[in-house]
Amino acid sequence: MSTTTIITLVIVLAAVGYVAGRILAVKRAGGNAQTLHSRPVYYGSYAFLWTALPSLILMAIWLAISPIVIHEAVLESLPERIQEESAATQSLSMGMISSIAEGLTRLTPTELTRVSAGFTALRPLLAEKGVPLGSNGEDFMIAAAKNLNQWSAESHLWMTVAVIALAVLGFAYALFAIRPRMRARNSVERVVLVSLIGASDIAILTTIGIVLSMLSETIQFFSAVPPHEFFFGTVWDPRFAANVGTTSSEGQFGLIPLLAGTIYIAFVAMLFAVPIGLFAATYLSEYAGPKFRSIAKPLLEVLAGIPTIVYGFFALVTVGPFLRDLSAELNHLVTGHYSNFIEAQSVLTAGLVMGIMLIPFVSSLSDDIITAVPKSMHDGSLGLGATRSETMRRVVLPAALPGIVGALLLTASRAIGETMIVVLAAGVAARLSINPFEPMTTVTVKIVNQLTGDLEFNSPQTLVAFALGITLFVITLGLNIYALYIVRKYREQYE
Structure with missing residues (x-):
């Protein structure tokens, strides 16, 4: 049976x-x-x-x-x-x-x-x-x-x-x-209550399980590699080959190049997504008619449902070559030579495509927060003779600002955790650079690289993935906690 x-x-x-x-x-x-x-x-x-x-x-x-x-x-x-x-x-x-x-x-x-x-x-x-x-x-x-x-x-x-x-x-x-x-009702409702409590505890227990599983492997990694070399190292070379001029057989596990690439690409993405998303949210909440809003808002949110691997292909096949060819044309106009100064795989390419992916997150969250501002404040401003633009700039947006900041922080944590777009659009080169036209990589990409293949979890080059994972977890957790704090403070102000 x-x-x-x-x-x-x-x-x-x-x-x-x-x-x-x-x-x-x-x-x-x-x-x-x-x-x-x-x-x-x-x-x-x-x-x-x-x-x-x-x-x-x-x-x-x-x-x-x-x-x-x-x-x-x-x-x-x-x-x-x-x-x-x-x-x-x-x-x-x-x-x-x-x-x-x-x-x-x-x-x-x-x-x-x-x-x-x-x-x-x-x-x-x-x-x-x-x-x-x-x-x-x-x-x-x-x-x-x-x-x-x-x-x-x-x-x-x-x-x-x-x-x-x-x-x-x-x-x-x-x-x-x-x-x-x-008392049948009491017994049944008690079972339902226990079930609800158990369901709500699943997220907490899952988080605790993830942290403990990463923490044990991270401790084992730091027993082989000093923490200061990981957190403050500027070279990422996890291969176990002797470095030139040294007798050490261990690789170098510097976090700084990966962390810099993660923050840099996320910053470029937010620089692109935040203005467009806020302008879209402002228009949809204040200027768009009900019919246009009912069509435009779902269409805009379709972007959030596209798999990130599709965005990665879009960056690899379309955006990257376009920026490379555009830079070659601009260079030809200035110097007379066809040589590109923007590589197909670069921080700019990954940032632009990731920004497109983040637009619906910014616009939807900001739109919900703007529409949550009490209608009395909006109508009172218009009743005193202010225009729509003045009402949005001086009344609605300042009132919604704490919630919008929280939404942007949540969006930033989403950008920091992205992997597939970075792999295809920015490459896997771990380097320190301020040039957005060159390739860099992120923490998530290296986590995937270090755990790819038939490896045993007993060497630093594999265990470093857990150290990277728990570092990224702490960063995104801090952003989420701060964002939730700001959003909660905003809600308490008007509810």
Whole structure:
């Protein structure tokens, strides 16, 4: 019986419990629902929850724990020489065993008799079934794969029995417990409250989990690389080759070039997006008619839904070559020579394209904040004889300024975390430069580079990605907290 089938059976039984709970509550009240403590729907919900919730929770726990237990049991059944190997070697062996186990489930009983011949005979047999295996398998893996399949089947069988039995017990208990004066509504609302609290805690727990996972690897990185060399270094060269003139075999992990590129590209993007976004928000909120606003605002927000990789292709194919050719034409007009001073991949290219992506963030947030300014202030200014322009410049915008600043800070944190546009539009060169016509790179790009490929998390060139990640996390978190503080202060002023 598949997992989906088990869930379906539990839900069907819970639905029957819902209907039976409603009917039984009214029946035990002598047919007069007015004498019930709660409405009949709460008694039905009470039976539904007691039938479905405990059994589904048990099933979720079982599915989470049983693979770990079976994995450890299979690992303990392997020869001692395998158990003494490194974790990476054991992981490769377990991966091969899992592939063999999957292949064994596709064999017919006749084909299974050929398995005893060993791995050499099994490999072409599984290849015919669409399960290709490497050449580094051994005969003991077949027995381990059989154990894996057997224990998994037994675990699934016991899970099925336990889940269905618990659902039946919950069903029987709920119907037995239903009484006219039972506080069914309180019980149901308590479960709903706990569910809401759990849902709201997911974001917090996820954030804590992300920080702890990065923090542990970051601490390991700083045990190999001094923090001052990372935070104040001006050279990014994580390769493990001896530097010229030194005997050190370690790379250099200077954060400054990456941080400078991140801030520089984000600054250029904000320099482009903020004026256009604010002007668009001002026009839509004050000057545009209702019909035009209902069309223009959704169209403008479509830009926010375009994948960033598409913006990256746009920068690589269109904007970058256009700026390069334009600089060559301008140089020809001035000097008479065709030589470009703007490279196709540059800070300017990435900043312009990222700015286009950020326009809807600035305009939408600013528009919402401007329209949230009390209408009485706007109408009072017009009533005193001020023009629309004067009202926007001297009344509405100053009142909305704290909220707009908060919106811009949130937009800046979005720009700092961008990756794909920078990879395609600004390149991967880690350098310190004030020339916006040259390529630079950002922290996020190097995080991707350092974690690309088959790497083990035990060397500084891999662990540095976590140090970069937690640094970027702290920067964006600070911007978001400050932005939320400003927005909250703004809201308290007018609500």
